[in-house]
Amino acid sequence: MSVVTSPGPPPAVALEHRCADSAAEKHRSAPLRATLFGLAVVVALAAPLEWFGFRVHLAGQAQARQGQALRVARQVALNLTTIDWQHGDSDVHRILDSATGKFYNDFAERSKPFIEVLRQAKATTVGTVTEAGLESETADTAQALVAVSVQTSNGGEPDPMPRIWRIRITLERVDDGFKAAKVGFVP
Numbered sequence: 001m002s003v004v005t006s007p008g009p010p011p012a013v014a015l016e017h018r019c020a021d022s023a024a025e026k027h028r029s030a031p032l033r034a035t036l037f038g039l040a041v042v043v044a045l046a047a048p049l050e051w052f053g054f055r056v057h058l059a060g061q062a063q064a065r066q067g068q069a070l071r072v073a074r075q076v077a078l079n080l081t082t083i084d085w086q087h088g089d090s091d092v093h094r095i096l097d098s099a100t101g102k103f104y105n106d107f108a109e110r111s112k113p114f115i116e117v118l119r120q121a122k123a124t125t126v127g128t129v130t131e132a133g134l135e136s137e138t139a140d141t142a143q144a145l146v147a148v149s150v151q152t153s154n155g156g157e158p159d160p161m162p163r164i165w166r167i168r169i170t171l172e173r174v175d176d177g178f179k180a181a182k183v184g185f186v187p
Contacts, residue, residue, distance in 0.1 A: 066137055072098065072178040073144035073169045074129045080167065080183065081127025081150045088115035100172055100179035122155025130164070140173040145186065 076098050083091045092111045099107055117123075131147040146167045153160040170182035 065139075066134055066142070069137060069142035069171050069178050070132055070134055070144060072171055072180075073134075073142070073146055074132050076169050076171075076180045076183070077129055077132070077146040077148050077167050078127050081125055081148050081165065083118065084124045085118040085122050085155075088118045098180055100174050101181040103180055103182050124153050124160075126151045126160075135168075141181075142171045142178060144169050144171065 076095075079091075079095045079098055092107075092115060096104060096108055096111070127148045127150045129146055130149050133145055135143045135145055137143070146169060148165045148167060150163050150165055151160040152163065166186040168184045168186050169180050171178040172181040
């Protein structure tokens with residue numbers, strides 16, 4: 001009977017080669033593990049930063065939309081309270097340019113008699129916005145409350161009488177801006 005020996009190094013030498021190969025493999029995989037760990041850290045940090053950036057962007061858009069709505073509400077209040085009997089047609093046109101919907105239709109329908117009353121009374125009003133703020137706002141609408149000091153003079157009265165009015169203006173988004181859809185005086 002014969003003993004068959006396998007070709008190759010004796011067991012002690014084979015064990016030594018395996019240990020050397022294992023050490024070399026660990027040495028080569030260390031940079032790979034560090035790279036994978038670094039990549040995982042970058043991904044873990046990027047997701048919250050991306051979300052934070054997106055939220056900041058949305059907040060900026062909302063702030064811009066609110067600012068635009070408030071500017072339009074202030075201008076509508078000025079348009080409604082600054083009227084000169086000598087320029088009634090252009091003043092009414094300016095009001096209609098900033099109006100939409102039912103408010104536009106109602107004001108357009110009543111504009112001719114309104115201009116006649118202005119001319120007969122020789123009335124002039126000059127409005128000054130004293131305060132303004134948004135009461136509510138969505139993507140397509142906004143509601144503002146505007147306080148206006150109005151100096152009114154008629155042809156027969158020498159000294160204009162100042163009055164304080166509060167006007168609630170409902171705005172609707174039209175194209176890239178807002179227009180007045182409803183206007184009401186608040187006692």
